[in-house]
Every structure is written in structure tokens, then in C-alpha cells.
Amino acid sequence: STSSFSYSSYHTLEEIYSWIDNFVTEHSDMVSKIQIGSSFENRSILVLKFSTGGSQRPAIWIDAGIHSREWITHATGIWTAKKIVSEYGKDPVLTDILKAMDIFIELVTNPDGFAFTHSMNRLWRKNKSTRPGIFCIGVDLNRNWKSGFGGNGSNANPCSETYHGPSPQSEPEVAAIVDFITTHGNFKALISIHSYSQMLMYPYGKSLEPVSNEKELYYLAKDAVKALHEVHGIHYIFGSISTTLYLASGITVDWAYDSGIKYAFSFELRDTGRYGFLLPATQIIPTAQETWMAILTIMEHTLKHPY
Amino acid sequence: QMNFTGDQVLRVLAKDEKQLSLLRDLEGLKPQKVDFWRAPARPSLPVDMRVPFSELKDIKAYLESHGLAYSIMIKDIQVLLDEEREAMAKSRRLER
Numbered sequence A: 001s002t003s004s005f006s007y008s009s010y011h012t013l014e015e016i017y018s019w020i021d022n023f024v025t026e027h028s029d030m031v032s033k034i035q036i037g038s039s040f041e042n043r044s045i046l047v048l049k050f051s052t053g054g055s056q057r058p059a060i061w062i063d064a065g066i067h068s069r070e071w072i073t074h075a076t077g078i079w080t081a082k083k084i085v086s087e088y089g090k091d092p093v094l095t096d097i098l099k100a101m102d103i104f105i106e107l108v109t110n111p112d113g114f115a116f117t118h119s120m121n122r123l124w125r126k127n128k129s130t131r132p133g134i135f136c137i138g139v140d141l142n143r144n145w146k147s148g149f150g151g152n153g154s155n156a157n158p159c160s161e162t163y164h165g166p167s168p169q170s171e172p173e174v175a176a177i178v179d180f181i182t183t184h185g186n187f188k189a190l191i192s193i194h195s196y197s198q199m200l201m202y203p204y205g206k207s208l209e210p211v212s213n214e215k216e217l218y219y220l221a222k223d224a225v226k227a228l229h230e231v232h233g234i235h236y237i238f239g240s241i242s243t244t245l246y247l248a249s250g251i252t253v254d255w256a257y258d259s260g261i262k263y264a265f266s267f268e269l270r271d272t273g274r275y276g277f278l279l280p281a282t283q284i285i286p287t288a289q290e291t292w293m294a295i296l297t298i299m300e301h302t303l304k305h306p307y
Numbered sequence B: 001q002m003n004f005t006g007d008q009v010l011r012v013l014a015k016d017e018k019q020l021s022l023l024r025d026l027e028g029l030k031p032q033k034v035d036f037w038r039a040p041a042r043p044s045l046p047v048d049m050r051v052p053f054s055e056l057k058d059i060k061a062y063l064e065s066h067g068l069a070y071s072i073m074i075k076d077i078q079v080l081l082d083e084e085r086e087a088m089a090k091s092r093r094l095e096r
Helices: A013-026 A071-087 A092-100 A111-119 A172-184 A214-232 A252-258 A281-304 B017-027 B053-065 B077-095
Strands: A031-038 A044-050 A059-064 A102-106 A187-195 A199-202 A237-240 A263-269 B008-013 B035-038 B047-051 B069-074
Touching: A013 A031, A013 A044, A013 A071, A013 A111, A031 A172, A044 A071, A044 A172, A059 A071, A059 A172, A059 A281, A071 A092, A071 A102, A071 A187, A071 A263, A071 A281, A092 A102, A092 A281, A172 A187, A172 A252, A187 A252, A187 A281, A199 A214, A199 A252, A214 A237, A214 A263, A214 A281, A252 A263, A263 A281, A281 B077, B008 B053, B017 B047, B047 B053
Parallel strands: A059 A102, A059 A187, A187 A263, A199 A237
Antiparallel strands: A031 A044, A044 A102, A199 A263, B008 B047, B008 B069, B035 B047
16 A cells, blocks of 8 residues: 555656555545556556546646656655645645646656666666667657757757657657647646756746746746745746756747646756755655645646636 | 766866857767766856766866866765665565
């Protein structure tokens, strides 16, 4: 059962999928599991749905692990899922959110890459797709989205860590999300969780042009990182991806924004300055606790600003 | 499992765009000599790169010859990986 699961440890793909089954069984009144597709190596791509009723309600999307070596993101996603079911009915903000909206969490967005980090290469980032005539393996799933595909901040070299792939949504892991969100048609916020470097960012990555509600996103990000900082004193910087970090094309949050999801954010979780992707498991829970406060801030704003 | 014994992560603080582009030049080398953990972005942000043990001498010489200040963020990646793996195994025993 999930009660013996250690939320302060890293786990394999099998352990996470087993946890998902137990979690859904234990919270079947609110949580269901949806397979939205299969990965390149034919692993199930699973999404947890948190709903207290109704159908096609306005919804919030959260994904973790699109870059497989960023283990803190999957672990934070699992803790967050557990937090949602344990706080519903207690935390008034979360309770109001779930009374009006659904929440979808994809814990392992790149299952093939994640399995590979456990079996062969802990520092693998991309998915595991292969194509005839291409010597190197994998596409950077966060460069494979239709918005700005192939632009600056992505690479046409298949051996590059930011290889965008042969065409937009060529990768099944990306196409599955696009199909699911597009078919659902009522997503109001998208949060994509990465690591590391302690940043909270919003579109665009593909250009320096500000989005139409940039001011709203700026102040929402400001409030979110303030709420995060108050938990364990960790500092984040925030802003649009292109002005805070670098140009990055074909990315999740740009696609979400261009698809009409006004509240699209990308987290770069902590590393506390010296571990990078190898953040010790002792920091999983503090990281998840602080991230939760930022996520809750974004979800509350989405609830209070329907569109 | 790939072994990363002796691989290091260097944190480089580029002073300006010129130095950033010197770092970007490293990305295109064949075969790949560095793996950017934090890619060159802007002078105010550090660049973290994993350097295989076999390339350490050349890469450090490159950085020093171009006046690029760096520190060693992770001295031996494999040590951290072994600790991570041990922690997972211990946790699994406890869960059981």
C-alpha cells in the first residue's frame, strides 16, 4: 500500500507505477488513472486524475520528468499527489479548487528515459526514440512541441542534448499529451516541472516578445516564489523563459500558451547550489513542500480568474 | 550502468557574452566532450558542465587559457551516484 512507500526516497519506474495502482485503489473516490498513450519503447504513459465530480470541468495539468535525469521532479510529483488527497477537505484553498476544477498529474512524462537512468545511464535526458539512418538515440521532449519548433534554442543535430526531433510532436510522449489536452479542451493552467536552478518561468521561450498577459504572469510568479521562499527560505528567480534563462524553442509551456492555456509555468526545482541533478533524497520532502506552496498559489489564481 | 568515476561537474562563471560563446563552442565538439547541466544562458547565471575524466585536463586547460573562472561543483560524480544507489537500496529494505 502507499502507507509503506517512502516519499523521501527515489524509486524506479516499476515502483512508481505500482504506487500509482495502490494510490488509485486507496483513493478511488477522487483519483483515477488514465493511460494517455504508449512511449516509443511501448511503456504506458499514465496520468492521475483528481476529480470530485462533474465532467469536463476546467482543469489544471501538472507534468514531471520530461527530462529523465531530473529525479527530484518525479519524487516531487508523487509527494504532491499524496498532498492533494490528504489536504482535500482540510485546506480551504485546495478544497475550493477541487470543488470547481479537476487536476491531472503526469508523474513520469518520459518513462523510457527514466527507466534508462536506472538501468544504464543515470544522466540520460532525452527519450529513447531511434530512427533509420540516425546514429544517436533520443529526442529532447521539451523541444518537440509545435510552438516555435526548430527555432533558436533547439538543435537539429540528433546527437545534441537539445535535439528537436524530425518534426513537431514526432515523439509519442509529446503527441499523447497534445492529444489528451486538445481533446479535453478545457485546461486552464499547465505546470511543467523540471530541475535544476531554482526558477519559475512562463512563456515565451521561443522569442523575447512578451505574451499578452505578461504582467499578470509576472506578478503571479512573484507571489508563487514568495510563497515558496516562506517554507524553507529557498530563493527562486522568475520571469519569462527567454529573458530569464535563454531562448528555447518547441517547449511545452509555449505550446500550452499558444493553445489557449493562459497560465502556463515551468519550474526549475532546487539543487541548493552543489548537487545539480544528483540532489540527495533527504531534500525530496523539503523541495516538495516548498514547491507545493507555489503550485497552490498558481492553482488558486486560476480558480479565481476564470476565462 | 555507465560508470562516471572521476567525472567532474565544473561551475563556470562567464563574465560576458564572449566568454559564453567560448563555452557554447564546447557543445559542438565531436565526440561530445562536455555535458551541460546548466547550459550557457547569460553572464549572471552559472554554467555547470559535466566533464568526463578523460577530458578533464584538456577542458581545464581550455578554460584557463581563455580566462574562464571555474570551480569544481562535484569532484567525482560516481561517488554521489554510489551514495544515491545505496540510499535507494536502504530505503527499499525499510519499505519491505
